[in-house]
Amino acid sequence: MWSVWLIMLVLAVSGWAPQVLSSSQGKDDVQERLFQLSKDESISPCDDFYGYACGNWKPQMEKDAQGSLSQLDLAYNHKMGEILNSVNGSNIGVNTLAHKIQQYYKSCLAIEAPEIVEYLKWLELNERHIHWPISTNISRHQAPLRHDWIQMLATLRKYGLNDVILNEKAVPKERNRLVLNIQLGRPQMEENQMHQLHYEVVQSILKFFMPQSEYKNLWRDIQDLDYQLMELASRHEDDDEIMFTSVSSLNEVPWLQRYLSVLLDTNNLNPSMELVITNTAYLRKVMQFLQRYNERFICEYLQVKILSYLHYKELLSKPRNCVTNTRLLLPLATQSLYDVANPNLSKIPYEVNNIFEKLKTKLQEVLKRNIYDLETNVIKFLTNKVRSLRLSWGYPKVNDAEKFYENLSLAPNDYYGNRLKTFHHHFQFVHSSLNKRLQLESLEFFPLELEETAKGLLPYILPMRRRIYVSYAMFQPPFYRLGESPIYTYGAVGFLLARQMIWELTNIADIVVSAYGQVFPHIMDMLLDNNKFTMDYAHIASHHADVAQEMDSAIIGLKLAYQTFLEHTPDGDQSFFLNFAQIHCQIRNASSATQHRPSDDSLNRKLVNLAVTHIKDFSSVFGCKHHQHHGVLYWGAGDEANDNFLQ
Numbered sequence: 001m002w003s004v005w006l007i008m009l010v011l012a013v014s015g016w017a018p019q020v021l022s023s024s025q026g027k028d029d030v031q032e033r034l035f036q037l038s039k040d041e042s043i044s045p046c047d048d049f050y051g052y053a054c055g056n057w058k059p060q061m062e063k064d065a066q067g068s069l070s071q072l073d074l075a076y077n078h079k080m081g082e083i084l085n086s087v088n089g090s091n092i093g094v095n096t097l098a099h100k101i102q103q104y105y106k107s108c109l110a111i112e113a114p115e116i117v118e119y120l121k122w123l124e125l126n127e128r129h130i131h132w133p134i135s136t137n138i139s140r141h142q143a144p145l146r147h148d149w150i151q152m153l154a155t156l157r158k159y160g161l162n163d164v165i166l167n168e169k170a171v172p173k174e175r176n177r178l179v180l181n182i183q184l185g186r187p188q189m190e191e192n193q194m195h196q197l198h199y200e201v202v203q204s205i206l207k208f209f210m211p212q213s214e215y216k217n218l219w220r221d222i223q224d225l226d227y228q229l230m231e232l233a234s235r236h237e238d239d240d241e242i243m244f245t246s247v248s249s250l251n252e253v254p255w256l257q258r259y260l261s262v263l264l265d266t267n268n269l270n271p272s273m274e275l276v277i278t279n280t281a282y283l284r285k286v287m288q289f290l291q292r293y294n295e296r297f298i299c300e301y302l303q304v305k306i307l308s309y310l311h312y313k314e315l316l317s318k319p320r321n322c323v324t325n326t327r328l329l330l331p332l333a334t335q336s337l338y339d340v341a342n343p344n345l346s347k348i349p350y351e352v353n354n355i356f357e358k359l360k361t362k363l364q365e366v367l368k369r370n371i372y373d374l375e376t377n378v379i380k381f382l383t384n385k386v387r388s389l390r391l392s393w394g395y396p397k398v399n400d401a402e403k404f405y406e407n408l409s410l411a412p413n414d415y416y417g418n419r420l421k422t423f424h425h426h427f428q429f430v431h432s433s434l435n436k437r438l439q440l441e442s443l444e445f446f447p448l449e450l451e452e453t454a455k456g457l458l459p460y461i462l463p464m465r466r467r468i469y470v471s472y473a474m475f476q477p478p479f480y481r482l483g484e485s486p487i488y489t490y491g492a493v494g495f496l497l498a499r500q501m502i503w504e505l506t507n508i509a510d511i512v513v514s515a516y517g518q519v520f521p522h523i524m525d526m527l528l529d530n531n532k533f534t535m536d537y538a539h540i541a542s543h544h545a546d547v548a549q550e551m552d553s554a555i556i557g558l559k560l561a562y563q564t565f566l567e568h569t570p571d572g573d574q575s576f577f578l579n580f581a582q583i584h585c586q587i588r589n590a591s592s593a594t595q596h597r598p599s600d601d602s603l604n605r606k607l608v609n610l611a612v613t614h615i616k617d618f619s620s621v622f623g624c625k626h627h628q629h630h631g632v633l634y635w636g637a638g639d640e641a642n643d644n645f646l647q
Contacts, residue, residue: 031488034478035578038585046624050608053581067586067604068478072457076473080334081323083341097402098340101326101333104422106412108322117205118416119310120303126417129155129262133299134218135209149290149298150255154262156306160313160423163187164305165229165286168263170430171276174244175519177464178438180430184256185278186233186286197226197308205307222301225293232289236282243277250275253283264431273435313419329422336401338473339394345472347482349393352470352493355486355564356391359498362564371636372533378526381514382505388515389501392467404429461500463510464517468500478582490565491579498564499557506537506552506633536633547603551610556633558611566617574621581608 040055059071087102123130129152131145153161157168167187170180206215248271250257261269277283290298316328327334339345364383408425410418457473474480479492504510512523527533558580565576584604612618614632619625 028481028484028488031481031484031579032575035575035582038582039578045622046619048605048609049577049612049618049622050581050584050602050605053578053608054585057582057585057587059587068583069458070586072474072476072479075476076338076457077321077323077327079342079473080327080338083337084323084326097333097398097405098337100405100408100410101330101337103410103412104330104418105322105326107410107415107418108325110413111415113320114314114415116307116311116314117208119420120307122416122420123159123306126420127155132303133296134206134303147295147299149295149302150258151262152299152302154259156302157263158424158427159306159420160427161302161306161309164302164309165290166259166283167278170434172464172519173274175521176437177513177519178517179436180434180438181274181276182260182431182434183276183278184283186236186282187229197223197304218300219304221297222304225297225301226305228289229286232286233282236279236285239279239281241278241280243280245275245277247271247273247275253280253287255287256283264434270435329419330405332401332404335394335471335473336398338471340398342472345394345475348472348475348480349391351489352497353391355489355494356468356497358564358567359494359501359560360386360389362567363498363501363560366560366634371634372530374530374533375526378523381520381523384515385504385513386501388466389461390467391497392469394470394472459496459500461503463504463513466515466517468497470497478579486565486568487573487575488579490561490568491576492583494561494565495558495580496583498560499553502553502556502560503549506549506556532636533633536636547606550603551607552633554607554611555614556635559615559632559635562615562617577612577618577621580612584608 035053038054038057040052043051043055045052057068059066084102084105087098120132124132129148131147133147153165156164162168164187167183167185169183171183173179173181203215203219206218209215210218247257247260247269257269261267363386367379367383367386370379405425407428408421410421457471459468459470459474461468474493474496475482479496480489504513508524511527512519512521514520527537561580562576584607586602586604
């Protein structure tokens with residue numbers, strides 16, 4: 001990595017002279033010079049602030065980084081690599097969690113190139129319900145087998161396969177989010193990328209087990225079945241019939257009772273167990289449709305689907321980078337290990353906690369202005385939500401992570417088994433809590449709401465726990481430097497924390513969750529009955545429907561961070577906005593001739609431009625014409641946007 005002093009030396013040799021900004025208070029010469037290197041002053045900040053701030057951005061520390069976030073990610077990987085390679089000889093090597101992480105890491109290093117068929121072999125040897133119709137040459141059964149596709153589908157669900165034939169998940173009850181129920185419905189087509197058929201994978205494997213003519217015919221038939229199932233699901237996409245029922249009421253769809261028996265490993269399903277069926281018509285139709293096919297062929301289809309799914313997961317895990325692979329499979333464990341290995345990072349929380357509390361105070365002030373003339377109980381509900389939020393640092397703590405992984409056994413010579421057992425562990429951890437009242441502090445909430453968020457390094461909110469989780473790993477340039485001026489801290493860390501606070505005030509699913517984890521649907525009804533609120537709420541969605549919540553939370557989050565920042569520095573400052581842009585900078589394509597130019601249609605560009613132009617002081621400090629246009633959610637029409645970026 002480059003040191004700060006090396007960067008200063010290089011900049012000095014290049015003869016660059018810094019531009020005079022609107023305020024010199026608390027400026028950091030290195031940060032200001034990095035801003036200057038990143039800027040493209042041929043672009044007007046008033047027309048395209050992202051292009052202006054990031055047009056010449058290059059990674060300063062990790063040369064392979066494609067953006068500021070990936071630079072942070074690579075730096076974290078390098079540190080994790082050092083930790084994983086020294087676990088045995090350090091003071092963190094004595095705990096069980098560290099041992100399990102290293103066992104998996106070793107199993108990854110032992111594999112030169114993953115062979116997807118090995119997953120099938122492991123499943124057939126270790127799962128009593130798995131008997132592959134397409135032989136892997138290791139069958140433990142001599143007599144002809146009776147194939148059962150419902151049994152196979154439920155078994156594969158435990159290893160992560162979902163959105164094939166149906167969707168199954170454990171979800172909070174509508175009116176009591178402290179209790180989990182199973183929800184069944186049609187496959188979620190928007191999430192189907194994970195389960196798309198991959199011909200090159202299937203062909204490379206099947207050709208070893210059958211003549212070429214057979215696997216080509218089989219591939220054609222499987223593609224046809226897959227297409228027809230997707231068509232069937234699409235035809236029921238707008239069918240939003242929801243049935244709150246129980247196991248005893250599944251007489252009309254008895255195949256679901258069998259599915260649940262296998263899924264939950266019981267021959268005696270509790271008839272009173274509550275369920276949510278989101279698309280009854282589809283679940284009836286899909287069974288009628290599948291009755292046209294014999295059981296063996298549907299099992300062949302499922303075998304090919306699990307192959308494609310595991311291939312996709314393997315690609316995501318970056319198997320040739322075993323540090324990334326380990327981190328993506330065991331995100332809670334590796335973050336916990338990172339925190340233990342970096343005790344010096346404990347110096348950070350006081351400053352950031354102070355910023356967090358100031359953001360909360362400012363947001364409560366904004367809500368109490370009550371610009372929409374909402375009823376007093378609604379304002380109290382919203383301000384109590386904000387007041388109840390807490391920061392959790394370096395989560396999970398080692399003891400909590402040990403508890404989460406205590407029933408997971410990993411071995412240094414079983415890469416495929418380790419991955420499959422971990423997928424199964426995550427499934428079991430959630431489903432073991434069905435129909436039980438959970439405690440707010442229980443770890444069950446983590447896998448329930450976690451999925452992708454815990455794999456990242458930026459703050460994220462878990463509304464049910466009233467926590468915003470902050471990873472110590474985030475506190476590296478360009479996101480943070482210890483002792484830096486509030487000008488920079490508020491533009492990066494302050495924005496990221498504010499955005500998470502705002503997230504649950506813009507997300508329909510979370511806005512109705514109280515400070516105590518209870519659900520009050522009438523709150524959303526009261527908000528949507530207010531015309532002024534509805535106009536502001538719908539404005540961004542009308543221009544950016546596909547990313548409305550991302551934009552809303554960014555606009556309001558930046559406004560909150562900036563107005564809180566102004567309490568430290570009365571005058572607006574370019575550096576605040578430049579640092580905000582800096583954490584979103586990215587390059588378009590490392591192999592292109594214009595590799596260090598931002599992508600014109602990037603989400604980051606839209607986000608940065610929309611957010612800054614909703615703040616009047618941005619126009620002032622950059623000399624832009626400010627156009628009053630519309631209200632901002634919870635702020636109203638007092639500080640509107642430059643409409644250049646709204647269309």
